[in-house]
Amino acid sequence: MTIKSVTPIILDLPFDVGTTQSSFAGRPRQMAMLLIRVETESGLVGWGEAFGYAVWPATQMAIEKIIAPMVVGQDETNIKSLMDDLQRQLHLLGRTGPVVYALSGLDIALWDIAGKKANQPLATLLGGAKHTDFSVYASLVRYNDGPLIARQAKAALDQGFSAIKLHEIDVAHVATARNAIGDHVPLMMDTNCPWSTEEAISKAQSLQKYNLHWLEEPIYPPEDFLALARVRKEGRVKIAAGENAMSPTDFRALFDANAVDFAQPSVTKVGGVSEMKRIIDLAGDRKVKLIPHSPYFGPGLLATMHLCATIEPDTLIEYSYVKLGANPVGEAVRLKNGRLQLPLGAGLGFDPDPDIVSRYQLKS
Ligand SMILES: [Mg+2]
Structure with missing residues (x-):
């Protein structure tokens, strides 16, 4: 053709x-x-x-x-x-x-x-779906507003999300969220690359008492994997990164540096399904847990679900905590009891509503 x-x-x-x-x-x-x-x-x-x-x-x-x-x-x-x-x-x-x-x-x-x-569904072309039902975590936007953070985190939990991720950079806001959701719900902090290495180590140490599931992208520039490895070791906190890494070669360097506990390749940024599959296989070989970056609502989220369907054991999926007034693939990515179900039609399983x-x- x-x-x-x-x-x-x-x-x-x-x-x-x-x-x-x-x-x-x-x-x-x-x-x-x-x-x-x-x-x-x-x-x-x-x-x-x-x-x-x-x-x-x-x-x-x-x-x-x-x-x-x-x-x-x-x-x-x-x-x-x-x-x-x-x-x-x-x-x-x-x-x-x-x-x-x-x-x-x-x-x-x-x-x-x-x-x-x-x-055939995309997952079948990629080796076969091992799961069709996914846990998702709520990825909140940055509010920089304590009461609003508490309200949104609690609301997401009440809707069935199994974990909460903040996009805040203030340690006090993590304390607020932890207080709102209790001690046992996984809580993540995504900072989007604000700090120097020394600042990040100091922040990581002060975050320890809040039992973060991970601290995400704490340093600038994001490609300084050796610095990130220092934050992981000296800050004694689990680290997630990868949405700004660019290829399987980059992920190999990330893993060689012992810089992450969670790898986060992003299907709409890294080269699509083909490159994601290579990175998933690499992370599997290196025994690094892979949880994709997927704050998407359309084919990017559907592709992520098909890729995640092939990962063993199962993996969390990032889901943006945003109310959309319309979504052309909304039917396929609607949460049911706080979970996502893989659409099993051919290809991505769902075409955008014209x-x-x-x-x-x-x-x-
Ligand atoms: Mg992020």
Whole structure:
């Protein structure tokens, strides 16, 4: 078969995070879903998702101006060969960032097409689902507001989430959350790379009494794996990282440095299903627990679920604690008793609702 078109579609979805004071990457928070629609000459359509939020414009440009012209007319059936070739040709544009986010979305869409062609769920193509029912943790946005943190953490627990992750950087806010949810619920703190190594060690030590399940990305720059290993050892706290790592090679270095207890590759950022599968296999070989980064709502979350279905023993799935006013794959990622169920249709198992896509599509 042959790829006929590769089209980025940006949805600006209505949302409620419990506060109006919320930003992301220096911009006002936006729940933009960057879908990638791939159609073949034979009429099959696959859907992928590239990292979106408020930083989608550069990725959209990478798809439209660089990647789509390279892949239209190519055979989509050998995903490995096609993606490896693209990665090699485009490496001078960086091994992470918008181009690799775009490749991630393309790769997910190609796997969706492969599943549809074989009439099999993606998990089956990846070796078979060992689980179809997942525990999820609530990933709260940063509130920087003690009473609101307590309220949101407690509300998430009441809805059946099995663990709570904060995106705060203040130790006092961890104390507040721990107090709100009690001593036995797993609590994580994701800081998004704010501190020097020495600051992070000191913060980690002061966090010990709150029994964190993990401390996530405590240092800048995130790729300083030796510094991260020092925080893990001297701070005596479990460390999670990987959403900003860029390839299996990077994860090998992360593991060689003994820097993490939990590896967090991100399917919409790291190169899609193909690279995620390699990283999952590597983490398995190294006996490192893998819990993907997946604050997504669309094909990125569906792809994560299919990948997680192949991991033994089972793994937690990150689920953004955000109320969306509409979601084109909402039926497939709706929590039931605080858990997610793998959709078992062909490919990703669920296509975006065309009415929702059309209603919320950003027109340029
Ligand atoms: Mg994170």
